[in-house]
Amino acid sequence: MKKENNLTRRSFLKTSAVAGAVGVIGTGSAGLLTSCSGGNKGKGGAATPLREPGSYYIPELPDLATDGKELKAGVVGCGGRGSGAAINFLNAANGVTIVALGDVFQDRVDSLAEKLKSDKNIEIPADKRFVGLDAYKQVIDSDIDVLIDCTPPFFRAEHFKYAVEKNKHCFLEKPICVDAAGYRTIVAAAKQAQAKNLRVVTGTQRHHQRSYVESYKQIMNGAIGEITGGVVYWNQNMLWYRERQPQWSDFEFMVRDWVNWKWLSGDHIVEQHVHNIDVFTWFSGLRPVSAVGFGSRQRRVTGDQYDNFSIDFEMENGIHLHSMCRQIDGCANNVSEFIQGTKGSWSSNGGHVIKDLAGNVIWKYDEDAEKANYKQTDPYTLEHVNLINCIRGNSPIEQASETAISNLAAIMGRESAYTGQVVTWDAMTASPLNYTPADINIGKMDMSGFTVPVPGSAQK
16 A cells, blocks of 8 residues: 555544444344254243344345346446356346446456356347446446446445445445445445435345344344354465466556455455454444454465454443454364354354253254255345345345444454554544555556555564
């Protein structure tokens, strides 16, 4: 990053708060699946619910969206995730299509166009294939109903803002921002989306994964009692990277290698581990008030970000969440969440299981029953099923403001590790932290400022 951006990152710790975020709106119900009955009983013999049914959102998750008005989508960001999301959208309903594509690279646009033709017999004409940094505006302006935005995370906040201005429903892949400036853009656009009755679903697909949804219902029904803390993990082998090719400009190298550059991805605690942090903020209904942690770079090959983080979050009511993520080959792997309660615990590791304080399993999600009762079990498709149903059924859903909470939590953890300081929610929401490079363009950029953060003060 440029020197001024590094100074901005350090200076945010001295600022105070002005902003917050609101939760997802809407209510619903779903007939989901359990294998063991039971739970913690109140004085009347029944579990004491944390929240009353109807006061929290449960998505309807049928195999296919209900038929209704035809919907035209445009895809911005045509790489692997954009291509996957395009097919997920098309598999989610009848009467939906894709009419426009946009990316900063021509080959990405053409590759997805070829896939749509071969897999779905959808022809994207040349005049609906847009290339460049402004391609998102051309796609959004192409008479679409739904924007599917799967660019590198840095770009998503501005794309969302423009889509809402143009009255488009949105699917936003996660994370939806990489810094405090992006967070505020997301929160403001989300409020506008609510006011305009636009539907917004984000790529936190665990919210549309039946095992997580049913686990959430069990916890809301009081199965583990009051939540007292948790641990969330995303430890895996090194993710992919791109070796620079001689013909690539600085910009092209970084964008094609985007998961390794902090301005584009937000670092992997934001880009990937946000899923696990999001489960805790979703289940608990809490946001963090502070974060303190550490991380480092041990084995990463390209880019300027870390490959491991360990963060302690203090939540609004004083309980703690431990967050751990790592991308290093040859280490112990674990992608899961654990939540402790006063009467038991829940874990997604090895199946979604609730245990009492003695370690006895009192509930387990029945995956076999789900497979027997549903044809569609892919949460990446089910999130589009729900989005389309909400559009066609005129039912409210706006997930960006909820995802913004877990997204900013991950940003807090990252900045604490980068600086070695305690980072508060209040300081971060008001922070000038902005990862936008001063000279962003598709050609040559000043690479000297893209350095690996070093926490604390140098030894004298």
